[in-house]
Amino acid sequence: MKYDFDEIIDRTGTNAMNTDGFRQYIFNATEDMKFPFKDEEFIRMWIADMEFATPPEIREAVKERLDRKIMGYSQVFDPAYYEAVSNWMNRYYDWSFPKEHLETSHGIIPALYELVEYICKPNEKVLIVTPSYGFFKSAAEHNHLELVCSDLINEQGHYSIDFADFEAKASDEQVTLCIFCNPHNPSGRVWTTEELQRVGEICLKYNVWVISDEIHCDLLRTGRKHTPLAKLFPDTDRIVTCMSPSKTFNMAGLMFSNVIIANEGLRTIWQTRHYGFKNPLSIAATQAAYEHGDEWLKQLKTYLDDNFAFVDQYVKRDLPQAVFHIPEATYLAWIDIRAYVPKDVNLPLFFAEQAGVLLEDGHMFVANGGGCIRLNLACPRSVLEEGLRRISTVLVNKSESEPVQV
Numbered sequence: 001m002k003y004d005f006d007e008i009i010d011r012t013g014t015n016a017m018n019t020d021g022f023r024q025y026i027f028n029a030t031e032d033m034k035f036p037f038k039d040e041e042f043i044r045m046w047i048a049d050m051e052f053a054t055p056p057e058i059r060e061a062v063k064e065r066l067d068r069k070i071m072g073y074s075q076v077f078d079p080a081y082y083e084a085v086s087n088w089m090n091r092y093y094d095w096s097f098p099k100e101h102l103e104t105s106h107g108i109i110p111a112l113y114e115l116v117e118y119i120c121k122p123n124e125k126v127l128i129v130t131p132s133y134g135f136f137k138s139a140a141e142h143n144h145l146e147l148v149c150s151d152l153i154n155e156q157g158h159y160s161i162d163f164a165d166f167e168a169k170a171s172d173e174q175v176t177l178c179i180f181c182n183p184h185n186p187s188g189r190v191w192t193t194e195e196l197q198r199v200g201e202i203c204l205k206y207n208v209w210v211i212s213d214e215i216h217c218d219l220l221r222t223g224r225k226h227t228p229l230a231k232l233f234p235d236t237d238r239i240v241t242c243m244s245p246s247k248t249f250n251m252a253g254l255m256f257s258n259v260i261i262a263n264e265g266l267r268t269i270w271q272t273r274h275y276g277f278k279n280p281l282s283i284a285a286t287q288a289a290y291e292h293g294d295e296w297l298k299q300l301k302t303y304l305d306d307n308f309a310f311v312d313q314y315v316k317r318d319l320p321q322a323v324f325h326i327p328e329a330t331y332l333a334w335i336d337i338r339a340y341v342p343k344d345v346n347l348p349l350f351f352a353e354q355a356g357v358l359l360e361d362g363h364m365f366v367a368n369g370g371g372c373i374r375l376n377l378a379c380p381r382s383v384l385e386e387g388l389r390r391i392s393t394v395l396v397n398k399s400e401s402e403p404v405q406v
């Protein structure tokens with residue numbers, strides 16, 4: 001079956017953050033914030049969900065569950081769920097874990113909030129690398145814990161871990177947890193096994209728990225390989241792995257993720273305190289994703305590869321002073337445009353008001369992201385082309401950017 005990633009889907013009136021939540025999320029404003037563009041005129045490249053239809057196989061599974069007519073209190077009881085998850089992990093990552101280690105959550109963000117509370121004591125600290133997904137900071141703040149940031153080294157847009165700094169911060173006795181993102185949002189790095197080995201060894205050396213947030217792991221550029229951190233450390237139970245098909249298959253709204261907890265004590269706390277009932281439609285969708293999502297994902301990855309190639313050519317041609325590298329994973333383009341804009345410009349506001357493009361910038365990624373914008377490329381090529389045209393027009397004051405042939 002050939003899936004249509006060029007389809008333009010109207011999301012208005014669906015309570016989508018993407019169309020209706022940007023004023024509050026990006027600008028911390030109320031709904032009456034006015035722009036020179038109508039809401040429906042914006043090119044939306046901000047929040048990380050996709051403009052592509054959730055795969056038909058998943059939607060079919062949800063419909064089948066609906067046809068059972070009753071949607072009562074539910075949990076994951078059917079062993080087929082674990083089989084589906086386990087088979088996926090074996091097929092894609094050559095990784096397996098015992099059934100009893102698998103817990104589920106109402107999304108990874110809620111899992112982070114809970115796990116930080118269950119792992120850390122008051123006055124302890126949480127270590128992250130920066131720039132970072134903003135909710136890693138929120139998870140520490142929600143639990144009134146100090147956040148410790150280790151800035152990634154940025155060499156002309158190539159990001160790497162500053163291991164000297166990372167180890168120095170991990171050695172702080174009050175640092176008891178590292179929330180680690182692999183693949184990394186927003187840089188798109190897929191950490192190598194050598195880098196992962198060093199992260200794990202440093203954390204274990206200083207008794208630092210690791211929550212390995214691997215939500216983007218299926219969204220690899222063709223040819224790239226993801227290694228679950230826990231796979232490299234089979235003898236420890238202090239790595240918690242968070243994964244979900246929600247990012248992969250555009251179903252974040254179903255609020256369902258997997259949390260693999262090897263440590264028995266932590267798992268007991270989770271089972272005691274986590275609200276266990278789950279949405280039966282989310283269970284059905286997630287299981288279907290892992291059972292039937294392979295072909296859609298294969299075609300999605302090709303489409304995203306082509307979108308990234310297009311952006312790469314476009315930036316090289318129209319924004320030659322920008323710094324951009326095709327990321328190893330995610331559908332997010334992280335572009336350093338500081339050569340085009342003064343330091344103190346509010347980039348999301350600038351692009352919303354001047355270009356009618358909704359995007360996120362480095363200030364939304366905790367630290368160490370100044371001068372960068374992040375574009376969501378999980379959209380039809382026609383939308384991407386218009387978004388890039390608008391961005392380059394306002395940045396280089398060009399009358400009309402020539403279309404880049406890819």
Ligand SMILES: Cc1ncc(COP(=O)(O)O)c(C/N=C2\CONC2=O)c1O
Nearest residue numbers: 047048107108109133185213215252257
């Ligand atoms: C690293 C990471 N962890 C967790 C989540 C959210 O997990 P959920 O609660 O949906 O299961 C995201 C979504 N990232 C987003 C969502 O919008 N913009 C982003 O960068 C993410 O990038």
